[in-house]
Amino acid sequence: MTTLNPANGKVPGPPGAALPDGPLPVAPRRRRPLAPVLYRLIAPGARARAADPVPSALAPLLAAHRAACPHPDEAALLRGYRVAEELHRGQLRKSGAPYITHPLAVATILAGLGLDTTTLVAALLHDTVEDTPYTLGQVRADFGDEIAVLVDGVTKLDGERWGDRAEAETFRKIVLSAAADLRVLVIKLADRLHNLRTLGFQPPHKRARIAKASHELLVPFAERLGVHVLKREMDDLAFAAGDPGAHAATGRAVRAAMRGAPAAFGPAVTRLRGALAEHRVRADVSVRVSHLYAVHKATGGDLAGLRPCQVARLLVVVDGAERDCYVALGAVHAALHPISGRVADYIALPKDNLYRSLHTRVISPDGDPLEVIVRSRAMHPVAEYGIVAHIRDAAHRTGGEGTGAVAGRRDLEWLGRLLAWQSDAPSERFLENLRTDLAEGDVAALSPAGQIVTLPAGATVLDFAYALGPATGDRSIGALVNGRPAALSAEVRGGNVVEVLTDPGSVPSADWLDFAVTAPARVHIGQALARRGAEEAAEAGRRLLVRALARRELDLLAAEAHGDSLAVARDLGYLEVDEMYAALTAGTLDLADLLARFAGA
Template identity: 70%
Template sequence: MTSPVPSRPARRAAARRGRAVLPWGGPDPQAARRAAVRSALAPLLAAHRAAFPAGDPRELCRAYDVAERMHRGQLRKSGAPYVTHPLAVAMILAGLGMDTTTLVAALLHDTVEDTPYTLGEVRADFGEEVAVLVDGVTKLDGERWGERREAETFRKIVLAAAADLRVLVIKLADRLHNLRTLDHVPEHKRRRYATASLELLVPFAERLGIHALKREMDDLAFAHRDPAAHAATAAAMRQALLGADAVFGPALRLLRGSLAEHRLDAEVSVRPRHLYAVHQDYAGDVAGLRPCQAARVLIVVDGGEQDCYVALGAVHAALHPCPGRVRDYIALPKFNLYQALHTRVISPDGDPLDVIIQSRAMRPVAEHGIVAHIRAAGADTAGTVAGRRDLVWLSRLLAWQSDATSAAFLDGLRIDLAGGNIAVFTPAGDVVALPHGATALDFAYALGTETGAHSIGALINGRLAPLSAELRSGYVVEILTDPEGSPTPDWLQVATTAPARVHIQSWLSGRQTEEAAALGRHRLARLLADHDLDLLTAEAHGTSLSIARDLGFTEIDDMYAAIATGSLPLDALLPRFISP
């Protein structure tokens, strides 16, 4: 007995309820599948629609459908279906307001690495732009790269970011979700993963100015790397913030009154600090943490940059300022284009309070960094780092990475990303960002490889100083050079930045190779002379190069260097010159 054919309104109603049927009464697998995809994607589609009201959800649905099919049967360590991970990564990015292409790539970001789905299929199904993003975040094959896999994967990500910064943003969202779900991983692996996150990924979030991700990544990695210290800091913060109203209340009233007197419309609030920052600032000694150490005052001004300076005057009129504690990041933004005025004042009760002043236009950049710029100007701005003042650090990283071995690259990357930065000036007024502890030699290499290689000294604030002199923010530095100058081995004890160290090591290695080649050539020439043969004649006729190529050397000097090191015995080489 056949079932009656449902009416069209009945079929539509069933589809809305997720129970699509065919005209003859049977279930419609494709319609049911589409309904299931829509249901799973509902939160993502809603978040994306909030940032892109006119966005087309069909590409997201297609991408999720592929990801779900490809990852079907794969489970996370928690036991959850694997597709929940790329979906969560896409949700994080949607919360940042990233574009459709980025979300599609996020949904597919593990397919090439963990499923039979190939990069060629990504390109054919979703286009070149998505393929570039997916390829950028795909780890290299462990069997092929072995111990070099981690270093070369990071090198690949950095190179991909030069083409499209969204690669780094996806990688950060991927790491954040992995940190959120790290409880299901064995403890020793958690600690290692958390440490790598703090050393490599969190600094990338800082460099890109994406503090909305950085703060959570900081605290999650801190919790997994040092659970006891994290718990102690969290407890100290909770206790300190219980007294926040009593400490901050009188100060906020005075600040609001002074801002009103200066005819400024501004929002004044208390902003708790994140745990890892507190732990770092007080070196883990958080016993007796005070409210003024656990939070800061944030003033968001309705107006432009000039109004921020007026607000600074209003703050200092209301509360006594601490000398030397004003930091102007509006006139001189941080390397990630963060802008604000920072000051420290004394509360009515005598507590030192840190105050941050920003305009409303500065807030998106303060929270989302490069993402705010990508959102404001469209995805095309993700293309290249060239000329971006906020990405000079990435341009420098790209400049030295090609000369570094895998181990040197990873170590250099950790050093280059570690800690804060100082702003040092050239005599022309250009700003050079360097890590804390950088020397005049590091500054010289930051200006260029040739400047660094030929540097012989420096003028710091007009006074002669050695290349080993440590620099401070605000210093004006001029590098003195000599065309005959060159690196020496002791420079490796002076240089602290990765670009300087890599270039110095490269130069020294090249010099050693030249010296070895000269020594090997001398030995070979002497041996040939004993047999009435002339090496110059053999070189002029191409005999030396031919023999070198036959032995697998690209250049003659490589063969000569092998003679010097003993890896190519002269006795084995002589017959080739006697009977070429």
């Protein structure tokens, strides 16, 4: 069980929490030396002193953890809180509240999701390495490797050291850390959720920037993990911060539309319940209102005459196995006229984020199109909490011992895709590629051998080719889509069978970047073009040097054979002779200086 409030769909935070992003020290920030009291808190015997009075500020977190976790280690949680509170003492939020209220709120959000004690302790400590004298080595020594990995994963890189690359490299670090333990991403999401909840203390320009970054990067990560309970609230909070006028207008329009919900949904629900009973399927049928940002995107901001069926849908949660979901789908279609071609089967073919349900569009009794979702009761927690549900179940089964193994799973296709291209992407392009890769809308297509390839909406045959591997992409010349010839620029649709045609002599073309959508395709095309450009520049520089040396009756080929060219290149600071030749083409190396060096070699 979790403590999710079903009335508003929000994960609970501390009562009255309204605190902003970022610590604000009383004086210009200085890293204080560790206080003697901290050494007592982290000393080996500190674990045994769990009988000390529990601070009142910690009570809501402990209560949420006890309610959701069958094996809480309250002593570890108390120790983590005391260390974090001591380390952050003297740091303030922009509201003037003590900074410890932020990590405490993040941990409470995670406790509401039902996460294990290890994750909550890491959440309490997640800003200590970044904002206090506490080091990662000390975290590891005091709390163990598992917590140190989580804290390290969410710690931002030093802006002074990394400069303009800090944000991109921080997100690259998060991706790599998530490969080791997905709880890193879950903590980061809870951290951003609390910062969005408390954005009111930030100036307008910063609110807009944080809202934009949240929609482009953090919300998509929540979607990829399937943690929709976080995604929905983050979506709406970022919407409110980024476009408060549209947010307010959407809220008014949804409330007005839902006043007609009983008349719009009542007859459909009555028919559906009757059909389910006839098909001998036990299920709960409920009306689910879409969150505001989803309505805003679906309507394009055109809120005139918004109807109940545009802002809500029916959810059928079946008591039974997978096959009962298909029986229930038949009952839906028997009760309400189905719209042809509008059934999506995410049970047989789950989404990247582990989501499994059946979606269908039908005509309601009053003639409006209506979406109906069917899933089993076992599928429902995963549909709401995604990977968190799996982590939570592992903790419940093993007393917490199996949590790390589930959180370290690397079989998620989207994560494998990120890991495959991230190391090849330069810092200046990494965030752009990450935004593209995380963009909403997945399309599942098939190879002739039956391999499922998941691509973002709008992806092309070329993207499909690169998804099969860089070598296939580089040599692709076209495709057969459902048996018919198609260009590399053709858009791939869900369910398409795509056979990529290749030529061993084919190489990537610069115009491919005009229609390549996915990050793997764009990264590999960019690398191929850069390699070819470097080769052409090196060849042009070499030809220039050959002609100049020939006029002095010197032979470059002989100099290369004897190693003189490499010696000159190394003397000039180049690792390879081709780099030296390319520099000559670019004009960054003076030809006269180079000739003098060869003459003296």
